[in-house]
Amino acid sequence: LSTSPTSQGYSREQPRIHNKLYCDQVQRKVSSTVLLKLSNDDLRSVKSHAELAETANGVRMLAKNLSKATIQLDVRAIMIVTKARDNSLIxxxxxxxxxxxxxxxxITVYVDRSLAKLKRFNAAxxxxxxxxxxxxxxxxDKKVASxxxxxFDLVLTLGGDGTVLYVSNMYQRVVPPVILFALGSLGFLTNFKFEHFRDTMTLVLDAGxxxxxxxxxxxxxxxxxxxVVCxxxxLNELVVDRGPSPYVTQLELYGDGSLLTVAQADGLIIATPTGSxxxxxxxGGSLVHPGVSAISVTPICPHTLSFRPILLPDGMFLKVKVPETSRAxxxxxxxxxxxxxLSRGDYVTIQASQFPFPTVISSKTEYFDSVSRNLNWNVREAQKPFSHxxxxxxQKRYRKHDPVSLENLHIDTYDHESEFDINYTSDSSSSTPSDGDGDASVLEISPLPTTYGNGDDRTCYAHPKAKISLFG
Structure with missing residues (x-):
């Protein structure tokens, strides 16, 4: 959903998406009903709080159902976009x-026209x-495709995030579903491994x-x-900066027609969740999950230490203006x-687009896998015991006086979420803990419900908390 200024204020526009993205789980009729309510000017003067809450809940449920929906694609045409200036990818x-x-x-396969006469590709x-x-x-070619x-029923990219931005720039209106294979130098968005492309494409074409x-x-x-000149x-961000000028730029930031602040900085970054x-x-801006509807405003080297990054609702209509009094x-x-x-008096307007960019999801945790893989998010070196x-x-004295230690507990996992089998070993039989009947004690470990199986080779160094009970 997006907003645009009108003579009466700020009204919402219905999103426009590729026709392949409609599916059974998200009824088109239900979507239209909710969107019709949101676009109705009478919504500003609803009859009751219950009616307003019902509409708001409808929006949340629509977004939730859409994120869980499986789209069955009837693929008849696939467009392949290959990273430029990389001969190995040809x-x-x-x-x-x-x-x-x-x-x-x-299935008709479309490739870049620049490959048609290349010997490396060898179409003949x-x-x-x-x-x-x-x-x-x-x-x-770019003109015909855009x-x-x-x-095209599906776009397949072979490259990194730069290739993804190229596709976004090419499709300035409706965008086909895009599946992203990691073959570039950086890949926050490219979450599919190319070595598995046969299995991945088979699943996409057969199962949705x-x-x-x-x-x-x-x-x-x-x-x-x-x-309007441009x-x-x-997909990522709008950046308004000072350019080659040696002076700190002065920028006025407006939200829904009201002046929010005047920034004295090297510039402002207005970013989407994808661009976070x-x-x-x-x-210094915050990470924002792509499922969060928000606009990130981040200053570049602000002149005041109190000017911190801020998240704004995606329904807000923003304007960044160069004031008439600006030095440059x-x-x-x-x-x-x-x-x-941007000369003095010029301005840029920003609003959530009615043309979203649909990317195929690789797994439920692909965003967290991505930030962990690319940023080492919350990765720390484990504090290992030093008995070795x-x-x-x-070492014999250590085992004798500290028989119940993590080194002597061998844990076999049957169910990664709930069940553990504990085997206790000790070099000294006299040090084995026992109850009053002489039977060995039982160690029961009840782990927190934490799952680490994301399909990626990723190490979580933070140990899950566990409750250990000693019976007997």
Missing amino acids: YLTREVVEWLLTRHKD EISEACPKAREYLRFW RNPER VRAYLRMRFTCRVHRADGT DQQV TAYSLLA TAWASFDGKVRTE LLSEGN
């Missing part, structure tokens, strides 16, 4: 094309080896997908007289591209 692209053409019937050889390629292997998003509808911004650059869809792991994070001009960039100079540093004689 051969991998060819491998994907050959597998798709031989594995699945009636592919056609000889697979005769159906003459009909089902085609080529796309104007016809409904032509779940997708994040990642929020984008609609950003418009206005001159002082109100003329309109961009942004990019420039905003480096400037400012510069705006959109996902690091389309750099535009003792001499052999002191």
